[in-house]
Amino acid sequence: MKKLLTGVSAAIIALSGSAFAEDAPFAKEIKARQGLMNINALSIGVLAGMAKGEVPYDAAAAKSAADAIMGVYNLDLPMFWPQGSDNTANPATNALPAIWAEGSDIGDKVEAWETAALAMQAAAGTDLASLQGAMDALGASCGACHKAFRAAAN
């Protein structure tokens, strides 16, 4: 009986613990957008591997990687980055409040990403030289946001 009680209370504590994490502000949005970043990292990895000559150029694989990046772009991004879902609201994210602050140029930076991702979509399946030519701008568009809007890791 005592064992059962201990087990039940342990289960309750464990459940309430996980419930707390799920209840943390914007937990779902943060998890989802971190997934989007991981998808982009995988796609960039495919493209960069070819650009650097580490894996042989494959037009079809390059095209789908570039398509995947545009796929992420075409999602309803504000749904994943709601107002206030910054690192002061929830330490699970490194997103700085500056993203949502007055005068933030996040819009310009997202636009630069779109331009670079569209250019890559057009270039990736053409040939290796075109892919390589589109790589720098795409990488820079990732870096521009991370530089301005991401805090040091927790």
Next chain:
Amino acid sequence: MRGRLRWFVVLGLIGLGVFWVLTRPQPLAPDALMGLTGDAKRGEQVFWAGGCAACHADIKAEAAQKLLLGGGQEFASPFGTFIAPNISPDPVNGIGGWSAQDLANAMTRGVSPAGTHYFPVFPYASYVHAELQDVVDLQAFLQTLPKVATPSQPHKVSFPFNIRRSLGGWKFLFLKPDWVVTGDLTSAQTRGRYLVEGLGHCAECHTPRNALGGMDRNRWLAGGPVPAGKGRFPNITPGKLDWTEADIVEYLTSGFTPEFDSAGGHMALVVENTKHLPEADRAAIAAYLKIVPSIE
């Protein structure tokens, strides 16, 4: 009783004397740069290796704006908030009136042309390693940059940390001219040590600091909390950073990690400097990072 008072006064005077001597700003000898002439082209490489623009340019500066060194970036710390000064060649608001000797005193001794101590937010605890030829070359390059007319703003530092004389005590404790990593080094590792421990001043963020703000040499490059902020600077010793040397070179070139995340925050500014270095210098940094004592 009178005797004891006399001893108290005498010991007090000795103490003051020792304080006075220890905390005195110690500039270079007046002839330290004799025979050296500056080469602005070489100085540009020193400029990128030293990372001047990361702090002295506007935080949003891109490309050519990186050469506008009007200052203004703020650095919060437990001692107060420091504001990067104007180091453009403007003769009134910047350092246009400085000699190479002035720059050498500032960088390697932390002493201003007026003979006062700089706060160690200016990384002279790293620049102490700078070769004087490099400083003279840097001086020549800095003079070629555009003048910016923005006045430098005073630091927001309160008592007692605003007593600059006491920084002499800080220097006595923490301004060390010797290397952290010693022993038999290859030429690449030696160059990397110069870039990491010296000009690149990597340890200023990546090494934890003690209560007085000195770098903990026993936990060299092992990471630590962001002063007066959220998050941590990562551990970049082999105990945590398991990247290959090629991975490190790639990161310092494009900003991409092996997982294709990209550099963020202040490190993005650092990569904007290191990408201008010759490939051999980035490889030297990687070679050095592999021989730093491993800390978990």
